Each structure stands twice: as C-alpha cells, then as structure tokens.
Amino acid sequence: NPRSKIIFKRETDDVPFDKWENQLNKWKGQLSSVHLWSQYSNTKRACRNSEASLFIKTIEKRNIKKDDVKPMVLGNFADSLLNIVFNENDTLATFIGELHENRIKEFKDLDVKIINLNRKRIFNKLNSEIPKIYGAANDPEAKVLAGEFTRKSGHLPVRTLLEKAGGTIKKIKPVFMMSPLSIAQYLDPTNPKLQFDVVIFDEASQVKPEDALGAFMRGKTAVVMGDTQQLPPTSFFDQMTDSESGEEVATALDMESILHLCKLSFPVKMLKWHYRSRHESLINISNREFYDNELLVYPSPSHTDPELGLKFHYNPNTQYHRGEGSANPLEAKDVVKEIFNHFAKYGDKKSLGVGTFSVAQKNAILEELEIERKAHPEYEALFSENKEERFFVKNLETIQGDERDVILISVGYGYDTEGKMSLNFGPLNQDGGERRLNVLVTRAREKCVVFTNFRAHDIHLTANPPFGVKSLQAFLEYAENLHYNQSVQYEDYDEAPFEDAICNFITENGYDVDKKVGCAGFRVDLAIKDPDNPGKYILGIQCDGHNYASSKVARDRDRLREQVL
Template structure:
C-alpha cells in the first residue's frame, strides 16, 4: 500500500476537486499535505485556545485567509496535558513549575492585533443558572444570556449534592470512592427518570474518573437492563471524562465530581490537581459550562472548607466562589441592584401595578445579563412565568438591528417557553385602557394555554432525535393487499411541502450565498400545524417522535435536532389549543377516533414498519385479542412472540418484550383475557 503522504503528493488537484473541504488536525496537515502543492482559500482553526503556534504554522502557510475560533477563557495548551497522557501523577507532589501554560495561536492572533469578532449571544443553556456564574466571573457580564420561563424545576439549573462522608484517599489511590458511588447512583437515577436526556460525567482528576467508571461498571453488571444507555456515540452518548478532555462536549445533563476533600485523618490540603495550577480557572470554566439543561455538582466539601490563606491560585478562588454559588444560588453573584430587579421607567412601574391589580405577581428585570426581560408575570400555581412583558426601553434599544430586536430575541425566548407581550410606550400613554385590555387578554390566554399544554404534553420526550430519517417512499406505487386476519396494511400518507427545503439568501455585506432552512421560520408554523393535523388524521394515532421525523423528512431534512423537535412541539400546541388533535401519553390522536385498528407493516415501504415503542398500546391490545381469538388458546410466551411478529419483529429486545408483557397483564386485569396454567384464552362471559 502507498503511504498517505505519497498518495496525496500524486493527486493534490484531484483530492481538492473530490473533497474541497478537509477536516484535519494541525499536525496532520503538516504531516500529510504537501506544502507547495496544496493551498486553501480559507483555513479555520476550531478550539484554537488549545493549539500552540508551532503546530498551527503549517496550516497557516497553506491558507490565503485564516479564521481562528476559540475562547481564551477555556483550556490553554499546557505541558501538563501532554505529560498526563503518558504518566501517573501524585497530585500532592506536583509543583507549580511542573505545569507550564503556553500561549495559543488564539493568544498570538489577539496579540498581533488581528480583527476580532466576539460572539456574545449564548444559546446553549436552557436555564440561566448554568451560565450566569461564568458570565459574571469570566466574561465580565458581556455575554447576552436568556432566562427560562421555567424558574424552578428539578430537571433544570444547578443542583448541589453534598457527600459529607466522602474521603479523599490522598496517600493511596488519590480518589474518593464514596463520591464515585454517589455519582454512579445519580447516573442510573437519571437514566430511569429521564431516559431521553443525554448525560455526561466530568471529574477533576484521572484517578476520580477511574473510580467513577469502576462504580458505574459494577452497577451495570447488576442492572443489565440499563445497558443500552451506554452505547458508543461520540456526539450524544454517555461519557465519563476528566477536566482535560471535556472541552467541546455538551450534554443535556452534566454531573461534576470534585473528588478532592478531607483525607482519612480529616486533614485537607489546598492541592486540587490542575485547578490550583496555572490555567486552573480556565479548566473550571470548561467543566461548569458543558450542560444544556442541568448541572449536578457532587462534592465532599463546602465552600467554607477552602482556606484561601493557604493558596492564592485563581482557580481555587473561583472554585470556592462556585461552591458558594451552588449553595446559595444567584444571590452569591452580588449583581448590581438594577440587575436584581428594579423598574427602568414610570411606564414599566405603571404596567406592573396594573398586572398586580389583575391578581398576578410581577418580577422586574428577569435575568442576570445585560438584556433581561423587562417584566415577568408569575403563574400563581407553578411559580413559573406565564408571560414576559417587554417595552421599547433600554433593552430594546441596546440591540444592534431590527432583526436582533424583533425576531431573533423573541425566537430564542420562545424556545425557552416564554410567551412575550410587547407594549409600546406611546400606545400605553395614548390608549391606556385599550392597552390594559390587550394585556389582560394576553395574560389570560397565556394562562389557559399553559394549563392545557401542561396537561397534555407534560410527558412528551425532549430527546435529541439524532438517528437518520428514513428516505421518503413513493407510497402511490405500492399496491396494498386486502385485509388479513390480524390487521390492515399500514398506509403511509405522503406530506407535500410546496417549496424548496432550502432557500438561498444573499448576504448584503459579503455577497456570499448561504442556505437558510425554511423549517425553522415562524411564518411556517401554521403550515406545519396543518401538515401535522393531516398526518394525525391519516395515520393517527401516531407517536410524537415519528411525527417529528415525518414532518422534518417532508422538508428534506435528514436528521432531527432539538431545535426541530421544538418546532414540531410549537406546531402541535396550536392543534391542542384548537382541539384538532388530542394526546394520550406520547401518541397523537384524531379527536373523533374511538378505536384504533391493528396496522401491519408493508414490504417495500420502510416508513410503515414502526418500532414497538412507537405502536400505541391500544393497538397492541387489539392485536393480542385477535391473536387469542383466532388461536383459541395460546401460551403467554407464544402470545408475546406472535404479537411482535404482527408488527414485523421476529425477535424483540428485553425492553420491548417487557412492554408487551405489561400490556398483556393490563388485559388480564381488565378481564379481557384470562390465563390458566400459562394458557391464555378469551374470557368467557
């Protein structure tokens, strides 16, 4: 076989015609791409804070333009990182001079005065508690973050889990076994309560990472039913990593294990591994900003246990403050008074008084960043926010463009469950009574909508549907046969979207043409609701996940993201309010359907074969009754197996088998079937 470098030297032009965009590490560029033969229009460095200049030079030489993307508040390149890959360290014996922090290519570019474009809007965190600490202590409040309408929920925000009996084995394994066991318990508890949410664990040391992995492995041996949660998936799968390897990862929920603490002699030293070494504060920033929805901090010490007289390391100072933040909440940030809730103008105060007279509590300046929501109207039942009221004041004026003010901001807030009502100051002054009526109507509609949607969609999964979507089938070419004994052929309804899935939009500044996905546009929500109603009418009852994939597939989108799921939820909410669709669990039903027929998959129509968890329980019940009716009598195991075969499965996994068995037990309880000596028959009435 020819070495890769030799091959690329022989086909430099062909390679770039076949693959005009190459994804490589800086070192690979230097090793494999001939410098004189292969040049690029643009070279982009990602996570540039971790790339040393000497590694980047080869790629820079090969590019006409460079784009250096990174965060100088996150992981720097260090000699410690390189050394820790091949050596075991005794953290207690590491000296500060053992860890050298180098300048990165990002630092060098900033130093020579290259133009800087700062990305200020923060989208990842679905609860502001997850980013407020970093925004305050690392970014000086310059990030624009967005509060969630769900003020308090066990599945959102920052949670502290204190392990009072945790012991750090300083002279031995250098881990905290008790804390690792608590982390393992939290992992399995998470998969039990939130099976559709992604999870990761970050530890402060390699030794603690190993301890957590061992604790989880022991639980896996005793609970094999959880095994499918540990499948390999680089982007969304479960992981256990130490501080050095977590940058770039994100998950719905992150569990952080501190590990360090009191030793068996109840002594504690201020040596917390890389945290109190050079660049330790940047490692901390990485760890605490990996979660989208929830961070769980597991620690055997409290903030008061960290003695700042023994160390001046910036990482330790911020770790102490972060522990205090986890203990006390946002109050520990000591934000300026205006950010803690004051009215900006007399009009805002007047509106707040009107809302109070309507019987609701108001919270001024909701949020911790420089662009809070002017007034939040609190739901008296849940304590969450019913409505956000925004004015044409300082927050509105601070946006650079109408697009930011009137579209993007409201779009982001709607994804965080906000309903926004805007009041224009001139209108309030000139038509106060009519504006009060409009405000009262908005609050009442928000209250009704929240009550109805919470009742019907509380159990909907918020999973990331990342599996590939099936290709669209030409259902008109399939000749459906007649009804067989057990069921009807599943008829796949084709959804037609009357425009291209991607519309090219020309940028006025650069003249570049960029794709814009029409699926996310707010003006298409009515169309999506109509298509969803059509899908439910023709194929209902249908599982929510299937509806998401079918609707996305109709737009030509091959993969589902959390953003796509949210769009479909918004479209569904419109149908729920109007009563055009009802829900039973995760399934969407036509409102007039009383009994669901058994629908079986059709050959050559991949969309007709549903996963067993996507088949309504009512349909499975009916299939079981028909099987028993035609068989006259059948064993329990055979009934389960034959039911699976009806829906196209010759073998089923344990989870699916358990679901079928639970439905069978329900039929027994409802006296629709009876079982004697393991033989199932129809109940004689």
Template sequence: MRVRRICAEQAVAMQDARPDDAALVRAEAAKKRRHLPIRSLFSAAPEVLTALKPCWAMSPLVVSQILPSDEPHFDVVVFDEASQVRPSDAIPAILRARQLVVAGDERQLPPTSFFAGTNLDAAEEEAEIEAELSVDSSYESILEGLQGFVDFRMLRWHYRSRDERLITFSNVYLYDRGLITFPGIVGPDCVSLELIPFAPGHPGSEGSSPAEVERVVELIIKHASQRPEQSLGVIAMGINHANRIEVRLREVLGEQDDGDLDEFFKESRAEAFFVKNLERVQGDERDAIILSVGYGKGSDGRLLYRFGPLNQVGGERRLNVAVTRAKERMTLVSSFSHHDMDPERSSARGVQLLRAYLEYCASHGAELGLAAREIPELNAFEVDIRDNLERAGVPVIAQFGSSGYRIDFAAKHPTKPGRMVLAIECDGASYHSSESARDRDRLRQEHLERLGWTFHRIWSQDWFSDKAGEIVRAQAAYRDAVEAADRADEVGRPTPAPQSPTENSGIEHSPVGVAEVTRVPQFVDSSGADLP
C-alpha cells in the first residue's frame, strides 16, 4: 500500500507539472482507433508516462521499437532469465537506463534462435532444434558477457519448493550443493516415477510412446478431479510428444463433458494448466509438474538412445530447467527405467543425468547414487535428546534432510507414514555452524513454519538444568503439531505457498546474479513465447 500511495502521489504531481503532456496522454487513452505509435507518444510525454506506469515489462527484442534512445528515461533496467539473452539483444535496453541489474542462471537454458520459426510444423521445428542446439548452446549470454566486468553474487536461499527433494537433484549434480534448501513435511509422493511397461508394437521411436501419452492424460485428469486447487503443468522432452499429449487430452475432455474439469482447464486461472516442451518452460512454475520423457524402446524392446536435446552440448541445462519447475510435487513418466540405460552408451552429460534422475525419482528422492553423503554423527548432547524423546513417545528422525542444512530432529505423524509434523532444533553442531545469528535464530524457523512445520527448540542449558521439564514440553509440542497437521490435511493443503523473507537472501531460480532483485513478470502466451 505504501508503494502504491507513493506512485499515485508522483503521478498526480507530474500531471500537475506537465498539464499539456498529461492532456495528450488522456486524449490518446480516450481514442478508439488511430492511436499515436507508442514510441511517438513516449517521445512526446516521457515523464508523464513513466510517472503513471513506473515499471515497464517487455521483451528485449522490442525495446528499440517502443522506447526512444535520446536519453536514459528509466532508473534501472532488470534482466530476468538472463542466460537466454544475447548481449546484442540486451544493449538497447541497457542504453535506456542509468543502472543495470542482471539475474540469471548459467546452468539453465542458453540463448536459442529456433523460437523465431513460428511457421514450422512440429516435425520441422524438432529438426530445427536438433540442427541449432549444438551451435546455440555456445552463444554467449549477457549473463556470461558481464562476468569479466562486474562482481556476481550467488543467491543461495531456495524458496520455491515446498520440499527440498524437488531441488536436491539439481543442487547436488549441477550447483555443487551451493543452494540452501529445507526439508518438507510431505510424504513420498513429492517425487515419484510412473514407469510404463513396454508394449510390443508400440515403440517410442518417434520420441512419443502412445502408452506414455495415455498415462500422462490419465494423470492430468486425476489431478484435475482430485486436486483442482493445485496448479499443474506438463513438460514433454519433445515437441511431437507435447503435441500428442495435448491432442489426446482434448479428445478425452470432449468425451467426458465435465463442467468441473472445464473450470480447471480455463486459461484465465492465475496459474493456468499448460503442456509445453522443455525448451519453452524456463520461468514457469506450478504446484505439480508431470515430466514425460516420451522417448522409449524400439520394436525389439531395446532402448533407443535418441534423446533429442539431451544428446546435445548443454543438454544437462535443459534437463535442469525441466526438473526444477515444481513447487509441491514432481511426477516423472517414462517408458524405461535407469536399469535399461547403459551408462557407457552415451557420454552426453544430459543423458547421464537423465539416468541418474530416473533412479532418483524411483527412490522418491532418496537415492543420489555416488553423490550421496553420509549423515553427520550425533554428539553426546544430541544422542541424549534422541533417546529420551523416543522413550517419551516422540518418534524422531535425527539429522533430517538432504542438503547442508538438516533439521536436528524431525518428529513423524503417528498414523500417517511419511508425514512429518514437528521440527525440533537444539543448539548443537548445526546451530553453531550457521553463518550468522539471523540465519540460525530467525530465518530458518520462519521458513520451516512457512513449509508447514511446527517448530520447537531445546536449549542445552535448559536441558541440563531441567531435563524432565524439557521432555514434557517436547511432548506437548508434538501433540499440538499432530493436531495442527490433521486440521491442515482436512483442509487439503498444509500452508500457503512459501514466500521469501522480508530480508531477502536470494532468488530461488537464479543462483547467479549481480544483485538481490525482485522478479520482473513475464507475459507469456499459450505457446510459451514472450510477448511485449
């Protein structure tokens, strides 16, 4: 409200200071046709327009068409998803502002040019991608181009995922465990694998198994029927596969004629349902994601190592984008398992990581292969807490989590397998390893509570001076947490989606950036192409 008030006051003041320019803008707004070109209107009344609309969002490709270059009319230009922006495309926007902020991820999609081919059919577009990926993967983005001139800062705190298993795979294999993530309270379906049995006569030789298409559509309908309050997106690894899923979904919806389902699929929803191939999904996020591999086995039952973009240079960046779009639940659908893939067959990192991700999803996010780390040993203080809580009827898991940050003790729901309810922390080794008092005393607790945990702390001084009293308090906290979890489960969702703290520590999808910035909205049409 404070920002809105300031903007309104500035808009009124500017209209009073420049009445002629304000009159021109009002006249243009009242017209029904034959408007002035936006560039001409901006040249005539730049101060009034920027006062009325202080923030302008557009594709870098249309900046020169809309904004004059006579002087920098904006204080700051912000590039989001900067790994996809070429320096030549960024220069017009940079010239029109006094300061520059770049946010992006060098481990996500590089600049590509095949989006310009809007007149291509699916088969031609697939071939176009194959031909261009090996070239475009080496294009220098504005993100890479600036690294020699400015200091970059790693934005480490990850806020999007309600459970760290949704980001752990990428954190381990692509970010060298550099992201700070937090365990969630949900059960094993947070990350799962739907394995489609091989059906002779229905090979996935064209990157789209018919049986897999059917299963994906079944999962879509099931989600829309059982969890309509949660948003859903479907990512296919190939364009043909994405098109076939969409066509089959339309057929099924036409046969069912269900008004409730129609409501779920409305494009006017805040986070509308989509089906996209992985090249068009960067920047999108949904509560639940279905990632469909599409590629499969030949008629003889042997796996065809035709993985499209994953076979190319930078294929791991494309897989990284696909596997990190979910906020609550990721379902991987595949016609083959990691056991079907020969690790020596392909040296492409994208293909190797696909095999590892199949194994990861099959284990519900528990198996990291050779990248797994041992759980830290408990000290004597922590062992004493664990043993006493167990005897007191509080079932706990010590050192719960998979990243560098683990919850000292996570208490399980007594009757719901996999459902966690209470985070118990003490001032042991993990407490003292935090970089700042703010991290260990406030931010961690706040974020765990946003994820649905009930939080309880045991101080060593209190434990040693009144152990019996601390056990009683822990039992009471556990009972309260179970009751809170049951109430939340009846409603259907644990807690509202997590938001980053007021004192922002980073951006969830932009591990590399020159500053901590607020995300700039992108306008996306149903095909995923950027619009001005």
C-alpha cells in the first residue's frame, strides 16, 4: 500500500496487520469530524495563493504549537494594521518614543526655569522703576515722602499721604493688600493716581456686595476668587437668641456675597484640582455633597494607614450640657488628651488645629487645655504663637483660610445629661449651615479626627431637614464606615485593553493589582498592593490614556500631575 509511508512512515511490508486494523477503527470512530478536515482542506486551498502559504507549511510541520496559532494570526494581523496606520499617518511615522520622552523632560526643566526667571524679571522690572526720593527737586510727591521720612513726629494721616504722594508710593509698592474697609478709609476714589490695573478679591464669598463696590471703582479689571460653598458674609456674632440654649444664630444676611453676584454676570472658571488633602477620604464627602463630584482628587498610596485620612472617635459617655454652658466638657477632655498624644508622638513635625461647632465648645476645650498645659510644662514650646503654623482652637465661623496637617473636630452637640438628643446643631441648622460644615471638614492635609457622642443613625431627619444637618449625617456616616452608596458610571473609554494587558501581565507574575484607584474625576490606572501590607500600594502605574489626553495644557499633563503624585 503506497499510503503506508504517509500514515505510518514505514514501508508496507514493515506494517503489521493489527496496526492497520487499529488505524481503521480509529478512523471509523472519527467519521463525524471528516467535515472539519474538508473545511480545513478548502481553507488551505484558498490560502495557498496568498501570503499565508508559508504560514500553512509551518503549521503542518508542527513548528508552531496548536494553541499558539490563533494568537499568532491575530498578532500578525494587528501588526499589519499598525504598519498601514503608520504609513498613512505622518505623525506616527515620524514618532520616536525616546525623542518624545527627552522633549517632555526638556519641557519640564524649561517650565520650572521660566517660572523662576519670570520672578526675577518682574522683580528687576519693578526695582528699576522705583523713583528717586531724595534730591528729586522737580517731583512734588517725592518731596512729600522725603519730608515724611525725615520727620520724627507729626506725620501726615495715611489718607492724606496717599492723596499727596499716592503715585510715587504705587511705584515703590505696586501691590496694595487691603481689606475693603481699608480701601474706603485710605484711597480717594476720585484720585486718578490711586487707580489700579487689577483688583483681586480673595475669599470673596465673605465679602458683602456693598463692601466690594468701592474696590471695584478703583480698578480697571477685577478678578473675584472664592468658593460659594464656603463661609458667606455673616452677622453671626451680632446677635444672640433668647432661646433657652442661649446659642448663636445666623441671620438672613448670610446669603448674598459679591461672589454670588459676579457668578451670575461674569465669566466663571472653576479650579478643579484639589491639592490639599493627602488622602481622598478627607475631601470625598465635600466633593459629593457640595461640588457634584467635579473636584479632581489625587488618591493616596495608603488607604488603611491610621495616620492618614478621616477617623471617627465615638464616646457615648460624654454629655452635652444644654442651657447654661452649652458645651460638652467630657468631649473637651478627650480632645485635649488627643492634643497631647499628638505632640508626644510628632513634636513640631506635624502641625495641629482644633475646630468646634460652637463658641461654647471652643471655650470648654481652651479651659481644659489651660489646666493640662500647667500640668505639662515640657510641651509649652509647642503652643508658641511664633510658629509658622501655630496650634489653634477655633469655631467653624473663624476657621476658614486655615489648614493644618492634622485637624481635630469636636461636635459638642449630641445626647444631653438626660439622654435626649435634639436636632439642634447651632449654626448648621440655619440657611448656609452646610457651607460652614464644608469649611470645617476640609481643613486637614493628612488626618482629621471627629469627636462625637452619637452616630449618624442617631440623627432622625425630618421630612424637610436643613441641608447642613443632612450633610452632617452623611459626613458622620462616611467617617464611621469610610464608604457611601454611590453608583460610579464609567465611560466607554474605561474599556482599556492596553491597561488590561498590563494588569494581566503583572497579575500573572504574582502581584495583586487594583484598577482605577481613586475617586471622582481622577484615578490612577493601576496600583500594585504591598504583599506585606495589603492596605498600602507599593507602585502606581499611569498610562497615557484618557486622563492624559484630556489635559489640554502640557504643564498639567507632563509636570504638575506627576509632581503631585
């Protein structure tokens, strides 16, 4: 049989009958798969006249494993598509990765260099324009200033001095930093020499429109900065309620600020990147409750570190003293104990501040602190007023603008001496109360500890609760559990085969990987968990995907994002 050489790779005489019998039985048992061989033969015949002919020979010689055939075909097909795209696209055809990386590095170096050079350029420009004061016989303003410099007493009032020599003073000090009241007191709006090119308002949410108009009159251009979700103009300290609690109330004057009015009429730009919080739990609730998750927050490399993020300190044994005192003295003791624990652990390496919901609770903490400071004089230097970021105890009306590494928050309110709890949380119950809460809970850079004698589920909301109280419940629930119910909707671009391929490769090499680490609008594509500490990441991987491509400014894409991470 001439076929024996093909079937058995031997001559016919060398093949025993039983071998033929076994082979025929095997074929008989596989008759149902003959159509597959037919399909293969037809496909093979069609491919013989194409570039795949060499590939067929390689397969039939068993030079490629059966399981590798399909991935190799797909890989070669993708490679051929890439070649076509590269040939048709000049940008890709001329792209060299190493050159591009060098260009990014050069840009980063030049960007920092230009910023530093601009500082020096502006300094030198302003320095060169400082007028001569002594011996300037033809300059009446210089003569007025020279006279004031040499006079030991009887100086001109500031407004009069600015009226007579304002032009020269502006050349010496081209930036005036003043409150709206100081502007009204010292700068004559009718004097053309006391007009400014730009007027900048910071913390504009706290400025009443009538206070701001005078400053606007003295400028050609205005930049109004602030946060409508933070403290409004307030008359909080102007009135006291006659209610039994004797607590402060906010009035209707809370609401309107120059920032609100400008937001209605002028172009608005929202600054979305949030840099302060070193842990996303410190800003998550504010981002959700007040900013519609529009803030872009950098994720932390550690999500279970006891020294990072939002912490909940619950002590049901403390009591709120309703009426006279209106404070929680035992909670004040807890806070003071934590203050000294902090200083014992960190000394002056990490700054510390305390925020309270009421003036009464602030005073209770200060009284307790005074007693403990006398008992521990060795810590006195850490309470120095001369430190750059000195320790403070402030209530939520006065804490705006401050930030510290660690913030302790004392709620104060809660279950009273009779075991009852009302929904009275002072200023949080008023219109705009949620803004005060937002300010208070976003002061910490690294860690925020909340002290209270009740839990979120103890707040039984009415049918139409104040937004401030509703936000407090959400905040306490998150502080206790560090999660909230939120459906995250990923866009189509989240189907990222490149990131998935990297993730699969790392996983196959024995590492545990999380995808899309972070919250809100910014996430790190991949993060590798520490095998020895699963609550910590040892490596973050950012791919040049949607996040990168959506940044319109090279400084954001290639320098700032990487610098902060």
